[in-house]
Amino acid sequence: MRTIGNKIKNLRLQKGLTQEELGERTDLSKGYISQIEREISSPSIETLFSLLEVLGISARDFFDEEALNQKVVYTRDDVTSYADEERGYHVTWLIPESNEKEMEPVLLTLAANSSFKAYEPSGSETFVYVLKGDVTLALGRQLFRAKQGETFYYKASEIHQLRNESATEVKLLVTATDSYL
The missing domain is CATH 2.60.120.10 (Jelly Rolls)
Structure with missing residues:
Protein backbone atom coordinates (compact mmCIF):
# COMPACT_ATOMS: atom_id res chain seq x y z
CA MET A 1 0.00 0.00 0.00
CA ARG A 2 1.39 3.35 -1.01
CA THR A 3 1.57 6.05 1.63
CA ILE A 4 0.70 9.70 1.18
CA GLY A 5 4.36 10.66 1.67
CA ASN A 6 5.55 8.17 -0.96
CA LYS A 7 2.95 9.40 -3.42
CA ILE A 8 3.92 13.03 -2.89
CA LYS A 9 7.62 12.22 -3.32
CA ASN A 10 6.93 10.27 -6.51
CA LEU A 11 4.81 13.08 -7.98
CA ARG A 12 7.44 15.65 -7.02
CA LEU A 13 10.16 13.62 -8.76
CA GLN A 14 7.96 13.12 -11.83
CA LYS A 15 7.55 16.89 -12.05
CA GLY A 16 11.32 17.33 -11.70
CA LEU A 17 10.98 19.41 -8.55
CA THR A 18 13.32 19.46 -5.57
CA GLN A 19 11.87 19.51 -2.07
CA GLU A 20 12.96 23.14 -1.86
CA GLU A 21 11.15 24.07 -5.10
CA LEU A 22 7.95 22.32 -3.98
CA GLY A 23 8.23 24.10 -0.63
CA GLU A 24 8.61 27.50 -2.31
CA ARG A 25 5.53 26.92 -4.46
CA THR A 26 3.42 25.90 -1.46
CA ASP A 27 4.90 28.23 1.20
CA LEU A 28 6.23 25.20 3.10
CA SER A 29 9.80 24.57 4.23
CA LYS A 30 12.06 22.03 2.57
CA GLY A 31 12.34 20.29 5.95
CA TYR A 32 8.56 19.97 6.28
CA ILE A 33 8.28 18.53 2.74
CA SER A 34 10.97 16.00 3.71
CA GLN A 35 9.07 15.09 6.88
CA ILE A 36 5.85 14.54 4.89
CA GLU A 37 7.65 12.35 2.33
CA ARG A 38 9.26 10.27 5.09
CA GLU A 39 5.94 9.97 6.96
CA ILE A 40 7.33 11.82 9.99
CA SER A 41 4.60 14.46 9.68
CA SER A 42 1.14 14.33 8.19
CA PRO A 43 -0.10 17.32 6.21
CA SER A 44 -3.38 18.99 7.08
CA ILE A 45 -6.14 18.67 4.49
CA GLU A 46 -5.50 22.27 3.42
CA THR A 47 -1.75 21.60 3.03
CA LEU A 48 -2.38 18.34 1.14
CA PHE A 49 -4.72 20.07 -1.31
CA SER A 50 -2.13 22.83 -1.81
CA LEU A 51 0.55 20.21 -2.56
CA LEU A 52 -1.76 18.37 -4.98
CA GLU A 53 -2.58 21.58 -6.81
CA VAL A 54 1.11 22.37 -7.36
CA LEU A 55 1.78 18.75 -8.35
CA GLY A 56 -1.05 18.91 -10.90
CA ILE A 57 -3.23 16.06 -9.66
CA SER A 58 -6.78 15.92 -8.33
CA ALA A 59 -7.50 14.44 -4.92
CA ARG A 60 -9.55 11.71 -6.60
CA ASP A 61 -6.66 10.65 -8.84
CA PHE A 62 -4.21 10.94 -5.95
CA PHE A 63 -6.14 8.45 -3.82
CA ASP A 64 -7.10 6.05 -6.64
CA GLU A 65 -4.79 3.05 -6.27
CA GLU A 66 -5.71 1.51 -9.64
CA ALA A 67 -4.90 -1.90 -8.18
CA LEU A 68 -6.64 -3.72 -11.00
CA ASN A 69 -4.68 -2.01 -13.77
CA GLN A 70 -1.13 -3.28 -13.29
CA LYS A 71 1.25 -1.57 -15.67
CA VAL A 72 3.73 -3.95 -17.28
CA VAL A 73 5.39 -1.99 -20.10
CA TYR A 74 7.11 1.30 -19.34
CA THR A 75 8.22 3.77 -21.99
Missing part, protein backbone atom coordinates in the same frame (compact mmCIF):
# COMPACT_ATOMS: atom_id res chain seq x y z
CA ARG A 76 10.53 6.79 -22.15
CA ASP A 77 7.53 8.93 -21.19
CA ASP A 78 7.42 7.14 -17.82
CA VAL A 79 10.97 7.89 -16.69
CA THR A 80 11.94 10.55 -14.19
CA SER A 81 15.39 12.11 -14.11
CA TYR A 82 17.44 14.16 -11.72
CA ALA A 83 20.86 15.70 -12.37
CA ASP A 84 23.23 17.03 -9.75
CA GLU A 85 25.68 19.04 -11.84
CA GLU A 86 27.74 20.05 -8.81
CA ARG A 87 28.36 16.44 -7.72
CA GLY A 88 28.56 15.17 -11.32
CA TYR A 89 25.81 12.57 -11.50
CA HIS A 90 22.56 12.00 -13.36
CA VAL A 91 19.90 9.51 -12.20
CA THR A 92 17.04 8.22 -14.34
CA TRP A 93 14.33 6.24 -12.55
CA LEU A 94 13.15 3.71 -15.12
CA ILE A 95 9.91 2.84 -13.34
CA PRO A 96 7.68 5.53 -11.84
CA GLU A 97 6.83 4.74 -8.25
CA SER A 98 9.81 2.36 -8.05
CA ASN A 99 10.56 3.70 -4.57
CA GLU A 100 7.30 2.02 -3.54
CA LYS A 101 8.18 -1.35 -5.06
CA GLU A 102 10.56 -4.09 -3.94
CA MET A 103 13.13 -3.19 -6.60
CA GLU A 104 14.24 0.22 -7.78
CA PRO A 105 15.95 0.14 -11.20
CA VAL A 106 17.79 3.26 -12.32
CA LEU A 107 20.29 4.37 -14.91
CA LEU A 108 23.14 6.22 -13.24
CA THR A 109 25.66 8.34 -15.12
CA LEU A 110 28.76 9.57 -13.31
CA ALA A 111 30.86 12.33 -14.84
CA ALA A 112 34.65 11.99 -14.88
CA ASN A 113 36.17 12.03 -11.38
CA SER A 114 32.83 12.19 -9.56
CA SER A 115 30.85 10.05 -7.16
CA PHE A 116 27.29 9.24 -6.25
CA LYS A 117 26.09 9.99 -2.75
CA ALA A 118 27.23 7.67 0.05
CA TYR A 119 24.57 5.49 1.65
CA GLU A 120 24.29 4.28 5.21
CA PRO A 121 24.09 0.53 5.88
CA SER A 122 20.72 -1.04 5.11
CA GLY A 123 19.11 -4.37 4.35
CA SER A 124 19.18 -3.68 0.61
CA GLU A 125 20.65 -6.00 -1.95
CA THR A 126 22.15 -4.10 -4.85
CA PHE A 127 22.96 -5.10 -8.43
CA VAL A 128 25.12 -2.79 -10.56
CA TYR A 129 25.86 -3.54 -14.24
CA VAL A 130 28.54 -1.39 -15.87
CA LEU A 131 27.26 -0.25 -19.26
CA LYS A 132 30.20 2.05 -20.02
CA GLY A 133 33.52 2.84 -18.36
CA ASP A 134 35.15 1.69 -15.13
CA VAL A 135 33.62 2.22 -11.68
CA THR A 136 34.74 1.80 -8.09
CA LEU A 137 32.51 0.57 -5.27
CA ALA A 138 33.50 1.61 -1.76
CA LEU A 139 31.83 -0.94 0.54
CA GLY A 140 32.83 -0.29 4.12
CA ARG A 141 36.63 -0.08 4.07
CA GLN A 142 37.01 -2.19 0.93
CA LEU A 143 37.23 -0.96 -2.65
CA PHE A 144 36.04 -3.02 -5.61
CA ARG A 145 36.43 -2.18 -9.28
CA ALA A 146 34.36 -3.25 -12.27
CA LYS A 147 34.59 -2.34 -15.95
CA GLN A 148 32.18 -2.36 -18.87
CA GLY A 149 30.26 -5.64 -19.01
CA GLU A 150 31.01 -6.53 -15.37
CA THR A 151 28.67 -6.55 -12.39
CA PHE A 152 28.63 -5.76 -8.67
CA TYR A 153 26.15 -7.63 -6.49
CA TYR A 154 26.26 -6.92 -2.77
CA LYS A 155 24.33 -6.58 0.46
CA ALA A 156 24.42 -2.97 1.56
CA SER A 157 25.29 -3.87 5.14
CA GLU A 158 28.06 -1.25 5.33
CA ILE A 159 28.40 2.37 4.20
CA HIS A 160 28.63 2.22 0.40
CA GLN A 161 29.27 4.55 -2.52
CA LEU A 162 29.78 4.30 -6.28
CA ARG A 163 32.70 6.36 -7.60
CA ASN A 164 34.09 7.23 -11.00
CA GLU A 165 37.81 7.69 -10.49
CA SER A 166 38.55 7.89 -14.22
CA ALA A 167 38.76 10.75 -16.70
CA THR A 168 35.76 9.47 -18.72
CA GLU A 169 32.02 9.20 -18.08
CA VAL A 170 30.56 6.03 -16.53
CA LYS A 171 27.07 4.62 -17.18
CA LEU A 172 25.51 2.06 -14.85
CA LEU A 173 22.29 0.09 -14.52
CA VAL A 174 21.56 -0.07 -10.78
CA THR A 175 18.80 -2.14 -9.23
CA ALA A 176 18.33 -2.23 -5.48
CA THR A 177 15.81 -3.73 -3.11
CA ASP A 178 14.25 -1.53 -0.43
CA SER A 179 14.98 2.19 -0.84
CA TYR A 180 18.59 2.42 -2.00
CA LEU A 181 18.21 5.54 -4.19
Whole structure:
Protein backbone atom coordinates (compact mmCIF):
# COMPACT_ATOMS: atom_id res chain seq x y z
CA MET A 1 0.00 0.00 0.00
CA ARG A 2 1.39 3.35 -1.01
CA THR A 3 1.57 6.05 1.63
CA ILE A 4 0.70 9.70 1.18
CA GLY A 5 4.36 10.66 1.67
CA ASN A 6 5.55 8.17 -0.96
CA LYS A 7 2.95 9.40 -3.42
CA ILE A 8 3.92 13.03 -2.89
CA LYS A 9 7.62 12.22 -3.32
CA ASN A 10 6.93 10.27 -6.51
CA LEU A 11 4.81 13.08 -7.98
CA ARG A 12 7.44 15.65 -7.02
CA LEU A 13 10.16 13.62 -8.76
CA GLN A 14 7.96 13.12 -11.83
CA LYS A 15 7.55 16.89 -12.05
CA GLY A 16 11.32 17.33 -11.70
CA LEU A 17 10.98 19.41 -8.55
CA THR A 18 13.32 19.46 -5.57
CA GLN A 19 11.87 19.51 -2.07
CA GLU A 20 12.96 23.14 -1.86
CA GLU A 21 11.15 24.07 -5.10
CA LEU A 22 7.95 22.32 -3.98
CA GLY A 23 8.23 24.10 -0.63
CA GLU A 24 8.61 27.50 -2.31
CA ARG A 25 5.53 26.92 -4.46
CA THR A 26 3.42 25.90 -1.46
CA ASP A 27 4.90 28.23 1.20
CA LEU A 28 6.23 25.20 3.10
CA SER A 29 9.80 24.57 4.23
CA LYS A 30 12.06 22.03 2.57
CA GLY A 31 12.34 20.29 5.95
CA TYR A 32 8.56 19.97 6.28
CA ILE A 33 8.28 18.53 2.74
CA SER A 34 10.97 16.00 3.71
CA GLN A 35 9.07 15.09 6.88
CA ILE A 36 5.85 14.54 4.89
CA GLU A 37 7.65 12.35 2.33
CA ARG A 38 9.26 10.27 5.09
CA GLU A 39 5.94 9.97 6.96
CA ILE A 40 7.33 11.82 9.99
CA SER A 41 4.60 14.46 9.68
CA SER A 42 1.14 14.33 8.19
CA PRO A 43 -0.10 17.32 6.21
CA SER A 44 -3.38 18.99 7.08
CA ILE A 45 -6.14 18.67 4.49
CA GLU A 46 -5.50 22.27 3.42
CA THR A 47 -1.75 21.60 3.03
CA LEU A 48 -2.38 18.34 1.14
CA PHE A 49 -4.72 20.07 -1.31
CA SER A 50 -2.13 22.83 -1.81
CA LEU A 51 0.55 20.21 -2.56
CA LEU A 52 -1.76 18.37 -4.98
CA GLU A 53 -2.58 21.58 -6.81
CA VAL A 54 1.11 22.37 -7.36
CA LEU A 55 1.78 18.75 -8.35
CA GLY A 56 -1.05 18.91 -10.90
CA ILE A 57 -3.23 16.06 -9.66
CA SER A 58 -6.78 15.92 -8.33
CA ALA A 59 -7.50 14.44 -4.92
CA ARG A 60 -9.55 11.71 -6.60
CA ASP A 61 -6.66 10.65 -8.84
CA PHE A 62 -4.21 10.94 -5.95
CA PHE A 63 -6.14 8.45 -3.82
CA ASP A 64 -7.10 6.05 -6.64
CA GLU A 65 -4.79 3.05 -6.27
CA GLU A 66 -5.71 1.51 -9.64
CA ALA A 67 -4.90 -1.90 -8.18
CA LEU A 68 -6.64 -3.72 -11.00
CA ASN A 69 -4.68 -2.01 -13.77
CA GLN A 70 -1.13 -3.28 -13.29
CA LYS A 71 1.25 -1.57 -15.67
CA VAL A 72 3.73 -3.95 -17.28
CA VAL A 73 5.39 -1.99 -20.10
CA TYR A 74 7.11 1.30 -19.34
CA THR A 75 8.22 3.77 -21.99
CA ARG A 76 10.53 6.79 -22.15
CA ASP A 77 7.53 8.93 -21.19
CA ASP A 78 7.42 7.14 -17.82
CA VAL A 79 10.97 7.89 -16.69
CA THR A 80 11.94 10.55 -14.19
CA SER A 81 15.39 12.11 -14.11
CA TYR A 82 17.44 14.16 -11.72
CA ALA A 83 20.86 15.70 -12.37
CA ASP A 84 23.23 17.03 -9.75
CA GLU A 85 25.68 19.04 -11.84
CA GLU A 86 27.74 20.05 -8.81
CA ARG A 87 28.36 16.44 -7.72
CA GLY A 88 28.56 15.17 -11.32
CA TYR A 89 25.81 12.57 -11.50
CA HIS A 90 22.56 12.00 -13.36
CA VAL A 91 19.90 9.51 -12.20
CA THR A 92 17.04 8.22 -14.34
CA TRP A 93 14.33 6.24 -12.55
CA LEU A 94 13.15 3.71 -15.12
CA ILE A 95 9.91 2.84 -13.34
CA PRO A 96 7.68 5.53 -11.84
CA GLU A 97 6.83 4.74 -8.25
CA SER A 98 9.81 2.36 -8.05
CA ASN A 99 10.56 3.70 -4.57
CA GLU A 100 7.30 2.02 -3.54
CA LYS A 101 8.18 -1.35 -5.06
CA GLU A 102 10.56 -4.09 -3.94
CA MET A 103 13.13 -3.19 -6.60
CA GLU A 104 14.24 0.22 -7.78
CA PRO A 105 15.95 0.14 -11.20
CA VAL A 106 17.79 3.26 -12.32
CA LEU A 107 20.29 4.37 -14.91
CA LEU A 108 23.14 6.22 -13.24
CA THR A 109 25.66 8.34 -15.12
CA LEU A 110 28.76 9.57 -13.31
CA ALA A 111 30.86 12.33 -14.84
CA ALA A 112 34.65 11.99 -14.88
CA ASN A 113 36.17 12.03 -11.38
CA SER A 114 32.83 12.19 -9.56
CA SER A 115 30.85 10.05 -7.16
CA PHE A 116 27.29 9.24 -6.25
CA LYS A 117 26.09 9.99 -2.75
CA ALA A 118 27.23 7.67 0.05
CA TYR A 119 24.57 5.49 1.65
CA GLU A 120 24.29 4.28 5.21
CA PRO A 121 24.09 0.53 5.88
CA SER A 122 20.72 -1.04 5.11
CA GLY A 123 19.11 -4.37 4.35
CA SER A 124 19.18 -3.68 0.61
CA GLU A 125 20.65 -6.00 -1.95
CA THR A 126 22.15 -4.10 -4.85
CA PHE A 127 22.96 -5.10 -8.43
CA VAL A 128 25.12 -2.79 -10.56
CA TYR A 129 25.86 -3.54 -14.24
CA VAL A 130 28.54 -1.39 -15.87
CA LEU A 131 27.26 -0.25 -19.26
CA LYS A 132 30.20 2.05 -20.02
CA GLY A 133 33.52 2.84 -18.36
CA ASP A 134 35.15 1.69 -15.13
CA VAL A 135 33.62 2.22 -11.68
CA THR A 136 34.74 1.80 -8.09
CA LEU A 137 32.51 0.57 -5.27
CA ALA A 138 33.50 1.61 -1.76
CA LEU A 139 31.83 -0.94 0.54
CA GLY A 140 32.83 -0.29 4.12
CA ARG A 141 36.63 -0.08 4.07
CA GLN A 142 37.01 -2.19 0.93
CA LEU A 143 37.23 -0.96 -2.65
CA PHE A 144 36.04 -3.02 -5.61
CA ARG A 145 36.43 -2.18 -9.28
CA ALA A 146 34.36 -3.25 -12.27
CA LYS A 147 34.59 -2.34 -15.95
CA GLN A 148 32.18 -2.36 -18.87
CA GLY A 149 30.26 -5.64 -19.01
CA GLU A 150 31.01 -6.53 -15.37
CA THR A 151 28.67 -6.55 -12.39
CA PHE A 152 28.63 -5.76 -8.67
CA TYR A 153 26.15 -7.63 -6.49
CA TYR A 154 26.26 -6.92 -2.77
CA LYS A 155 24.33 -6.58 0.46
CA ALA A 156 24.42 -2.97 1.56
CA SER A 157 25.29 -3.87 5.14
CA GLU A 158 28.06 -1.25 5.33
CA ILE A 159 28.40 2.37 4.20
CA HIS A 160 28.63 2.22 0.40
CA GLN A 161 29.27 4.55 -2.52
CA LEU A 162 29.78 4.30 -6.28
CA ARG A 163 32.70 6.36 -7.60
CA ASN A 164 34.09 7.23 -11.00
CA GLU A 165 37.81 7.69 -10.49
CA SER A 166 38.55 7.89 -14.22
CA ALA A 167 38.76 10.75 -16.70
CA THR A 168 35.76 9.47 -18.72
CA GLU A 169 32.02 9.20 -18.08
CA VAL A 170 30.56 6.03 -16.53
CA LYS A 171 27.07 4.62 -17.18
CA LEU A 172 25.51 2.06 -14.85
CA LEU A 173 22.29 0.09 -14.52
CA VAL A 174 21.56 -0.07 -10.78
CA THR A 175 18.80 -2.14 -9.23
CA ALA A 176 18.33 -2.23 -5.48
CA THR A 177 15.81 -3.73 -3.11
CA ASP A 178 14.25 -1.53 -0.43
CA SER A 179 14.98 2.19 -0.84
CA TYR A 180 18.59 2.42 -2.00
CA LEU A 181 18.21 5.54 -4.19
